[in-house]
Amino acid sequence: MSIFKDLNKDIEMLVKEAGYDIENLSLQISGRKDLGQFQLNDAMTLAKKYGKNPRQIAEDIVLKLSNDSRFTNINIAGPGFINITLSDNYLIEVFNTVLNNINSCIDKQLAKKIIIDYGGANVSKALHVGHLRPANIGEALKRLAKLLGNNVLGDAHLGDYGRPLGLVILEIKKMYPNLAFFDETYTGSYEDVDLPITNADLEKIYPLASAKSKEDEEYLEEARKITAKIQNHVRGYYDIWKRVVEISKADIKQVYDRLNVNFELWQGESDAAEYFPELNEIFEKSGVLEESEGAKIVDVKKETDNSPMPPLLFLRSNGTLSYQTTDLATILERKKKYDPDEIWYFTDARQSLHFEQVFRAARKVKLVEDRVILEHIPLGTMNGKDGKPFKTRDGGVMSLKGLIELVKEETKKRIDTTTISEEKRDKIAEQVAIAALKYADFLPYRGTDYIFEVEKFADLEGKTGPYLLYSTIRMKSLLAKAKDIKYEKMHMLNSEIEREIAITILNMPNILTKSVEAKSLNEIAEYLYKLTSQYNKFYNENKILVEENELLRESWLILTNVVYNINNLLLDVLGIEIPEKM
Ligand code: ARG
Numbered sequence: 001m002s003i004f005k006d007l008n009k010d011i012e013m014l015v016k017e018a019g020y021d022i023e024n025l026s027l028q029i030s031g032r033k034d035l036g037q038f039q040l041n042d043a044m045t046l047a048k049k050y051g052k053n054p055r056q057i058a059e060d061i062v063l064k065l066s067n068d069s070r071f072t073n074i075n076i077a078g079p080g081f082i083n084i085t086l087s088d089n090y091l092i093e094v095f096n097t098v099l100n101n102i103n104s105c106i107d108k109q110l111a112k113k114i115i116i117d118y119g120g121a122n123v124s125k126a127l128h129v130g131h132l133r134p135a136n137i138g139e140a141l142k143r144l145a146k147l148l149g150n151n152v153l154g155d156a157h158l159g160d161y162g163r164p165l166g167l168v169i170l171e172i173k174k175m176y177p178n179l180a181f182f183d184e185t186y187t188g189s190y191e192d193v194d195l196p197i198t199n200a201d202l203e204k205i206y207p208l209a210s211a212k213s214k215e216d217e218e219y220l221e222e223a224r225k226i227t228a229k230i231q232n233h234v235r236g237y238y239d240i241w242k243r244v245v246e247i248s249k250a251d252i253k254q255v256y257d258r259l260n261v262n263f264e265l266w267q268g269e270s271d272a273a274e275y276f277p278e279l280n281e282i283f284e285k286s287g288v289l290e291e292s293e294g295a296k297i298v299d300v301k302k303e304t305d306n307s308p309m310p311p312l313l314f315l316r317s318n319g320t321l322s323y324q325t326t327d328l329a330t331i332l333e334r335k336k337k338y339d340p341d342e343i344w345y346f347t348d349a350r351q352s353l354h355f356e357q358v359f360r361a362a363r364k365v366k367l368v369e370d371r372v373i374l375e376h377i378p379l380g381t382m383n384g385k386d387g388k389p390f391k392t393r394d395g396g397v398m399s400l401k402g403l404i405e406l407v408k409e410e411t412k413k414r415i416d417t418t419t420i421s422e423e424k425r426d427k428i429a430e431q432v433a434i435a436a437l438k439y440a441d442f443l444p445y446r447g448t449d450y451i452f453e454v455e456k457f458a459d460l461e462g463k464t465g466p467y468l469l470y471s472t473i474r475m476k477s478l479l480a481k482a483k484d485i486k487y488e489k490m491h492m493l494n495s496e497i498e499r500e501i502a503i504t505i506l507n508m509p510n511i512l513t514k515s516v517e518a519k520s521l522n523e524i525a526e527y528l529y530k531l532t533s534q535y536n537k538f539y540n541e542n543k544i545l546v547e548e549n550e551l552l553r554e555s556w557l558i559l560t561n562v563v564y565n566i567n568n569l570l571l572d573v574l575g576i577e578i579p580e581k582m
Helices: 003-017 042-050 054-066 088-100 129-147 163-175 199-215 217-231 237-258 269-273 276-286 323-338 349-364 400-412 422-442 454-458 465-481 496-506 508-518 522-541 550-573
Strands: 038-040 071-077 081-086 113-117 151-155 289-292 295-298 312-315 342-348 373-379
Touching: 003 054, 003 088, 003 496, 003 508, 042 054, 042 081, 054 071, 054 081, 088 496, 088 550, 113 129, 113 323, 129 151, 129 342, 129 373, 129 400, 129 422, 129 508, 129 550, 163 199, 163 217, 163 237, 199 217, 199 237, 217 237, 237 400, 269 323, 276 323, 312 323, 312 349, 323 349, 342 349, 349 373, 400 422, 400 454, 422 454, 422 465, 422 522, 465 522, 465 550, 496 508, 496 522, 496 550, 508 522, 522 550
Parallel strands: 113 151, 113 342, 342 373
Antiparallel strands: 038 081, 071 081, 289 295, 295 312
16 A cells, blocks of 8 residues: 555544544645645535534544644635645655655556557558557556556557558569569478568568559559468468568567567467457357448447447458458457456557447457456647648658657757767667657647657756656766665655655655556656656755765755655656666
8 A cells, every 4th residue: 555545544544533434535735835735625525424514524623633743734724624734754754665665656456457559560661650659658558557566468469461561572572573482383491582671671662562552453453462362371472471570570679679668469460360260250150240242341330329430341342351350350369368357559549430340349249258448548649840740851751760860869969978988878869869759758648649849858958858867867876976875764854845755755656546547647747747856956955965964964865765766666667768877
């Protein structure tokens, strides 16, 4: 149980002693610091329950609180709002508890098994700016849900199956018609067959093939046939497809690595397709499939709908699977392999209809038990100044690599060249760039669009990743300079800002719980900024290392230690690395 819950329980006990039974106390940080650190609004609710005057109830509660030395300056405002301030001894206790066990800032949840689908990279296409938010936010929520005690798996869910792969392999065939993969008389192993294609080639081949297919019907038809060959595991075609997937996957992994995004599972749409026969049987048996112009569809409308809900395309007339069906097969695959309690999908908001159709069809045939939660979490986009998804200077799709480089150019300018050697500079510029990009992406609510502003994101001042890193590194170096301290316990508080820091720390469990419930990191991003700025104010007001009062110096360093540990923990949740120096 967290320090905040402990405090709530203690107050609940006192309210009970005053004669009132209460279940969920409403203890809140007060917006009116002049009246008290916390506010309690329960007298109003209790008044209804007990048919009494709220003011009378508040007075009864205050009497009990006043007899407890942990609470000071207790007063009643208006009809019965109770203002409470915590004693310094209690706040010192807060620091000491967190110092000994940082888990006291966390309220664990009832452990659930959760699969998070937040990759969605497409094989042979470069990761682009639209892949940033799902990866970034999905990874952080995975880390947060784990921290809160859940059993969580992240899945990259690669787009490795559809027509784009048919197009790419067709174009490779045009470039290298004599490759053994395309030679029907070849009977040897493909393992040692050289494929003279790099990832950079793939990234050029796909747009080329895609453009050709739009102009040339025959070319498109050929690509369709190759797609079918891949999906039917036809020798040669299936083998070159596997090789292409490997080449592309290695590059995709590298980009995700740069963003500190790590998937436990690297399943692809192709893995799910293996479950199609079983899925098909479930759908056939349940009688929900309808024929429509040679295709099979599922009606997923509901009477309560007030916007159009098109049917789900289950099987195309040419026998290939739709994007929706691949997702249905993926649900079946996940159920059989992992039996999750919840599946969360992070994608751009534009895929909302897709997921609504998929979930409705899944429920119709009871693909998973009713208790299993399927949730799409729609995300806003990162836009350019024109309000449209951020593009390259010449108006093209911005790759994720390109985006990272752009931010890195900016953070490089701000690296301290006097203390950081040239070999280290690039690595540090990269770490700071990733922090800048990620933090800026967390700051707005996840459903809200925002604008890419590189100078602002990379700034060392203000609500930015670099500000947090710079401040946290400074805490670390301060701690390193005070080697004589044993970091056992805080002795005293000396100023108002120290008390404010304690209150902020007390509130941390609430921020974590709210974030996981909202599936958004904006509150954690704001929280880190608040705690860090409060700490910096404290830092600037005091000469910590040269303080002559030993007990005070030790107390200040302990405060620093606690804030440093919290920053470390939360930056790690956000997937932001702290460089050695910057
Ligand atoms: N590959 C897809 C795309 O680029 C995203 C996949 C999202 N996940 C899912 N289970 N559909 O649009």
